[in-house]
Structure formats: C-alpha cells, structure tokens
Amino acid sequence: MSEIPLPQGAKRVVPWWLLRHETMLAAILLIALIVLGVLNNRFLTLDNLLNQGRLTTEVGLIALPMTFIIITGGIDLSVGSIVGLCAILLGYSWKNFDFPLPLAICFSLLVGAAAGLLNGFVVTRVKVPPLIMTIATLALYRGLAEGISQARSVRGYPEWFYFIGQENLFGVPAQLWLLLIAIVISGIVLDRTTFGRTLYAIGNNETAARFSGLPVNRVKLTIYTLSGLMAGLSACVLVSRVTTTRSDMGTGYELDVIATVVLGGTSIFGGVGTIWGTVVGLAMIQLLKNGLALTGVKGDATIVVIGAVLILSTLVASSLQRRRDGV
Amino acid sequence: MTAVTLANAEADPGRRLKALASQEALLAIAVIGLAIAVGLYNPRFLAMRNLSDVLLGNAYIGVAAIGMSMVIISGNIDISVGALIGVLATISGTLAVNGAPIVLAWLAALVAGILVMALQGAIIAYLRIPAIVVTLGMLSILKGGLISVTGGKWITDLPDSFHLADIELFGVLPVPVFLMVLATILAALWMRYSASGRAIYAVGGNPEAARLCGISQPRTIVMVFALHGFFAGAAALLYATQLRVIQSTVPPNLELTIITAAVVGGVSILGGVGTVIGSTLAAILIAEIASALVFIDVSPYWIRAVQGVLILVTVIADILRRRRMARA
Numbered sequence: 052m053s054e055i056p057l058p059q060g061a062k063r064v065v066p067w068w069l070l071r072h073e074t075m076l077a078a079i080l081l082i083a084l085i086v087l088g089v090l091n092n093r094f095l096t097l098d099n100l101l102n103q104g105r106l107t108t109e110v111g112l113i114a115l116p117m118t119f120i121i122i123t124g125g126i127d128l129s130v131g132s133i134v135g136l137c138a139i140l141l142g143y144s145w146k147n148f149d150f151p152l153p154l155a156i157c158f159s160l161l162v163g164a165a166a167g168l169l170n171g172f173v174v175t176r177v178k179v180p181p182l183i184m185t186i187a188t189l190a191l192y193r194g195l196a197e198g199i200s201q202a203r204s205v206r207g208y209p210e211w212f213y214f215i216g217q218e219n220l221f222g223v224p225a226q227l228w229l230l231l232i233a234i235v236i237s238g239i240v241l242d243r244t245t246f247g248r249t250l251y252a253i254g255n256n257e258t259a260a261r262f263s264g265l266p267v268n269r270v271k272l273t274i275y276t277l278s279g280l281m282a283g284l285s286a287c288v289l290v291s292r293v294t295t296t297r298s299d300m301g302t303g304y305e306l307d308v309i310a311t312v313v314l315g316g317t318s319i320f321g322g323v324g325t326i327w328g329t330v331v332g333l334a335m336i337q338l339l340k341n342g343l344a345l346t347g348v349k350g351d352a353t354i355v356v357i358g359a360v361l362i363l364s365t366l367v368a369s370s371l372q373r374r375r376d377g378v
Numbered sequence: 379m380t381a382v383t384l385a386n387a388e389a390d391p392g393r394r395l396k397a398l399a400s401q402e403a404l405l406a407i408a409v410i411g412l413a414i415a416v417g418l419y420n421p422r423f424l425a426m427r428n429l430s431d432v433l434l435g436n437a438y439i440g441v442a443a444i445g446m447s448m449v450i451i452s453g454n455i456d457i458s459v460g461a462l463i464g465v466l467a468t469i470s471g472t473l474a475v476n477g478a479p480i481v482l483a484w485l486a487a488l489v490a491g492i493l494v495m496a497l498q499g500a501i502i503a504y505l506r507i508p509a510i511v512v513t514l515g516m517l518s519i520l521k522g523g524l525i526s527v528t529g530g531k532w533i534t535d536l537p538d539s540f541h542l543a544d545i546e547l548f549g550v551l552p553v554p555v556f557l558m559v560l561a562t563i564l565a566a567l568w569m570r571y572s573a574s575g576r577a578i579y580a581v582g583g584n585p586e587a588a589r590l591c592g593i594s595q596p597r598t599i600v601m602v603f604a605l606h607g608f609f610a611g612a613a614a615l616l617y618a619t620q621l622r623v624i625q626s627t628v629p630p631n632l633e634l635t636i637i638t639a640a641v642v643g644g645v646s647i648l649g650g651v652g653t654v655i656g657s658t659l660a661a662i663l664i665a666e667i668a669s670a671l672v673f674i675d676v677s678p679y680w681i682r683a684v685q686g687v688l689i690l691v692t693v694i695a696d697i698l699r700r701r702r703m704a705r706a
Contacts, residue, residue: 190631191689193686195686305514306518353522362512369506
C-alpha cells in the first residue's frame with residue numbers, strides 16, 4: 052500500500068498477474084467440471100448447466116457492481132437486505148397500493164437505487180467508512196422489510212410475471228440473457244471507459260485520484276447507487292423465480308456476492324480486479340454448490356465451504372500480491 | 379484521519395474525557411427518560427417483573443458487547459460473534475446433557491470461544507487479511523457447520539444445575555445482571571488503567587505511533603480477539619441457560635444487535651475511542667426499546683429498523699463531532 056508504482060508500471064504489472072490468476076482459476080474450473088462430470092452423469096448435461104445459470108443469476112447481477120465497489124477499495128454489505136426490501140415493496144405495493152405490476156417493478160427498482168444512493172451519499176459526504184455504513188443499512192433495510200411486511204408473504208402474481216424467472220428464451224433461461232447483457236455492459240464499462248479506469252485509480256490511491264481532478268465522489272455515488280439498483284433487479288428476478296415474497300429474501304447474499312468477487316481475483320484492498328474474473332468466480336461458486344448438492348451434501352454444509360473459500364482465496368491472493376510486490 | 383484525532387485528543391485530554399462522559403451520561407438519561415415516557419403511556423411497562431425480564435433476558439448482549447467494543451476500539455470488526463454464541467451454547471448444552479460435569483460444560487464454552495476468536499485474530503493480525511473477510515467467512519462456517527451437525531434439533535432435558543442464569547446470589551441478585559455489571563466494571567478499569575488495556579486504544583487510534591512506542595500490533599489484536607472470545611463464551615452461557623431448551627441454531631442477526639450496542643455506546647468506528655460502560659448502557663437501552671415497542675402498541679417487527687437508525691445516527695454524529703474537533 053505504501054509504495055504505489057508509477058501508472059506505467061502498474062499497467063504492465065497488473066494485467067500480467069491478473070492473467071495468471073484468472074487462467075489459473077479457469078483451469079481449476081475446467082478440471083472441476085470434468086471431475087464432477089465423471090463422478091455424476093447428471094452433472095455435465097446441458098439442462099443441468101443451464102439450470103445452474105438460472106439459479107446463479109440473482110447473485111451474479113449483484114456481483115457485477117460489487118466488483119466495481121471492491122475495486123475502489125469499498126464494500127457493500129447491505130445488498131442482501133436491499134434484495135429483501137425491494138422484494139417486499141414489489142409485493143406490498145402491488146397488493147396494498149393496487150399498483151399495476153409493471154409500476155410495482157419500477158417502484159421496487161427505484162427503492163433499490165435509492166437505498167444504494169443513501170449508502171453512497173453518506174459514504175462520500177459524511178465520510179463514514181463503507182463497511183460501517185453498510186452494516187448499519189444491513190440492519191436498517193432488513194428492518195424496514197420486516198416492519199413493512201409484518202412477516203406476511205405475498206403470492207399469486209399474474210402468470211406473465213413468471214416469464215423472467217422460470218421460462219426460456221431461445222432455449223436459454225430468460226434471466227440468463229439479463230445477466231449476459233449486464234456482464235457485457237459492465238465488462239466494457241470497466242475496461243474501456245474513463246469511468247471504469249477511474250475506479251482503478253480510486254482503488255490504487257484515492258488522494259492521487261482526487262488531485263488528478265477525477266470526480267471521485269460522483270463515481271462512488273454512482274457505483275453504490277448501481278449496486279442498490281442491481282439488488283432491486285435481482286429481487287424482481289428472485290420473486291419471479293420463487294413466485295412468492297418474504298421479508299427474509301436475500302439473507303446472506305452478501306456472503307455469496309463477496310466470495311464470488313474475491314474468488315474472481317478482485318483484491319479486497321482495492322485497485323485490482325476484472326469482470327471476467329468475477330464471471331469465472333460466479334461459475335465456480337455455483338458449480339461448487341451444485342457439485343456438493345449432487346454428491347449429497349446438504350445446503351447448510353455448502354455455506355461452510357463458501358466461507359472457507361472466501362478466507363482461503365483472500366489468503367492466496369494477498370500472499371501472491373505480497374510476493375509480487377516483493378520482487 | 380486517525381492521526382489527527384489522536385493528536386487532538388492528546389492536546390486536549392480534558393475535552394475528550396468530557397465528550398466520552400457525556401456519551402455515557404446521555405445514554406443513562408435516555409434509559410431512564412424512555413422508561414418514564416413509556417411508563418406514562420402504559421404503566422404496565424414499569425412493572426418490576428417487566429423491567430427485570432428486560433435486564434435478565436438481555437444481559438448476555440451487554441456481556442458480548444464488552445468484547446465487541448474492544449474489537450472495534452482496536453480498529454477491527456467482528457460479524458461472526460452471533461454465530462459463535464449459537465455454537466458455544468450448543469457445545470455447552472450437549473456436554474451437559476451427556477453427563478459431563480457442569481463446570482466442564484461451562485468451561486468448554488469459554489475455552490472454545492477463546493480459541494475460535496484467537497484464531498481469527500491471528501489470521502487478521504499475522505496474515506493481514508481484513509477482519510471483515512475473515513469474520514464473514516467464519517460466520518458462514520459456524521452457521522452452516524452448526525446446522526449441519528445438529529440438524530437443527532433442539533437440546534432439551536438440560537440438568538437443573540446447568541442453568542447458570544437461574545442462580546440468584548444472596549437470594550436476590552440474579553447471576554446474569556451480576557455478571558454483566560461485574561464484567562463491565564472490571565473491563566472498564568482494565569482498559570483504563572493497565573498497560574495492555576491502553577495498548578488497545580493505541581493500536582486502534584494510531585497503529586504507527588503504537589508501533590514506535592514498542593507495542594506489538596499483531597499481539598495486541600490477537601489478545602483483543604481472545605478476550606472477545608472469552609466474553610462471547612460468557613454471553614453464550616447466559617444465553618444457553620436462561621431458557622429450558624437450546625435451539626441449536628444461530629440466533630438471527632444477533633451480531634447486529636451486539637455491534638449496535640457497542641457503536642451506540644460511544645465506541646468510535648474509526649477506532650481508538652470508547653468505553654465499555656457506554657456499550658453496556660446501550661445494550662440496556664436497545665433491550666428497553668424492543669420491550670417498549672410492545673407496550674406502545676408498535677409491532678416488534680420494527681426493532682431491527684430502529685437498530686439500523688440508531689447505528690446510523692450515532693456513527694454520523696461521531697464523525698461530524700470529530701470533524702468539528704479537528705477543525706477547532
């Protein structure tokens with residue numbers, strides 16, 4: 052942290068290391084695919100893989116903006132609670148305010164964006180560390196979801212609403228298209244735009260980024276808002292898939308999302324990371340879950356593995372980085 | 379930022395002391411004021427039975443908040459403590475049911491708590507992984523591990539002597555309240571007057587200055603987490619022994635309540651500042667609010683939202699106050 056290499060040096064060194072990390076990850080992914088396929092003949096079928104894609108979309112949609120946030124050295128722990136709040140408001144506004152469903156969807160997306168905006172606003176203006184701010188809103192947003200819903204669930208949505216969560220489009224689960232579009236857009240934004248490069252600059256040295264005249268606060272405000280918005284979108288997809296709305300929806304998503312991003316090679320210390328890595332991380336986490344489930348491991352034991360993966364991948368990444376810095 | 383604060387605090391220790399005292403005084407006033415206000419609305423709230431239930435049922439949060447305060451003062455965070463308390467309660471209960479000596483069942487919770495937390499502290503301090511990553515990972519390991527081992531079965535038929543929380547000292551003073559008060563006073567004195575207690579503030583306030591003073595930062599952090607594990611163990615015992623059953627699942631969002639108590643108690647999230655007297659008062663205040671909601675006919679489902687607002691307001695107030703102090 053103390054010695055930041057010159058921009059030219061950083062440009063050369065970082066992609067080289069990233070390439071290695073991601074190639075390594077992709078190789079592990081490939082081996083895991085083959086091993087799981089040999090162990091279980093139901094695993095390596097197109098149906099199963101597409102279905103896994105369906106299940107992973109909700110986490111994937113949030114993992115993309117989380118990659119942005121972690122690259123800037125921030126974190127957002129409130130995403131799971133935003134999912135819960137948006138899901139509840141989708142059902143509540145439809146049922147109790149008699150909003151037409153499309154309006155209710157827009158409303159819940161808007162609430163998601165507003166929830167993220169509040170995070171971003173306090174982080175940039177009051178300078179509350181993102182970790183603490185989002186722990187506070189983790190409690191606040193979940194509390195609002197619980198208070199508004201009074202633990203009642205909403206169900207019985209119209210048939211067309213289930214399309215995005217349950218149907219196929221051109222033979223591929225409908226929500227997977229949503230995820231693919233989001234991946235392509237965020238990949239281009241991160242790699243090819245000033246906005247994207249600003250994220251790396253903030254993560255490497257925020258003070259230097261400020262002195263270079265980069266709009267640090269505006270960029271941060273944007274990514275936290277985006278994170279809330281995508282959590283709202285994820286809530287809509289989730290409700291459409293499971294056909295019901297409860298206040299505990301999205302509990303623990305922050306673990307899946309952060310594990311995905313960190314496993315994908317994004318440094319928790321900021322300044323390093325790619326969307327491509329996050330996509331590979333996402334695939335790995337989902338295959339891990341699916342592979343464990345197929346070999347008869349229950350869901351609760353799976354989160355043990357994900358927790359361990361989160362700690363270990365951070366350990367490996369930070370020791371690799373330290374070695375690189377040492378050389 | 380921390381360097382500025384510490385310099386400021388050292389330049390004017392009187393003012394810092396006053397600011398801290400006011401946080402605790404404020405909380406004490408809030409605890410009493412709220413009781414009076416709710417009592418006027420609904421006198422049943424002030425029934426001795428209700429007040430003692432609030433204290434007894436939540437003393438474990440006060441105890442756990444002591445350790446959490448130390449962790450936050452040292453500049454770290456821990457979100458695994460709620461899951462750990464669930465695991466420790468189950469370990470202790472299982473031992474007691476299977477006929478282990480009661481003292482051993484109690485000790486096991488304390489020792490296991492210290493071990494798990496010291497391990498986390500060591501990973502954070504020596505391998506330099508951020509506390510949030512380690513404790514988030516540990517949260518899911520403990521939570522998933524507990525449910526898959528116990529299958530969510532409740533522990534019943536606990537021996538009578540196991541129920542630490544039922545014992546009344548001298549026939550009047552219930553153990554949970556006694557432990558909470560005793561632990562708070564001892565921890566407050568230790569943190570105020572002992573060298574290792576002061577080291578926690580030094581490491582949290584200005585790690586570089588602490589290092590130059592010859593304080594080992596990694597060792598201090600491991601010590602803080604080990605102590606935090608001890609208090610989590612004590613909290614788990616109170617939690618496990620206050621009911622006739624142990625649910626063998628992790629109490630949902632318990633860590634948030636404990637963090638709220640620590641932060642609202644005046645522990646600065648930027649590290650280096652705070653006392654455990656404040657965190658204990660805050661734990662009482664939060665329990666009181668939760669109980670008051672019922673008596674003023676507000677659904678208890680709002681309690682988490684109230685907690686969120688409390689953290690938010692205290693944190694923002696703390697940062698604004700620091701900024702004003704730095705400017706002055």
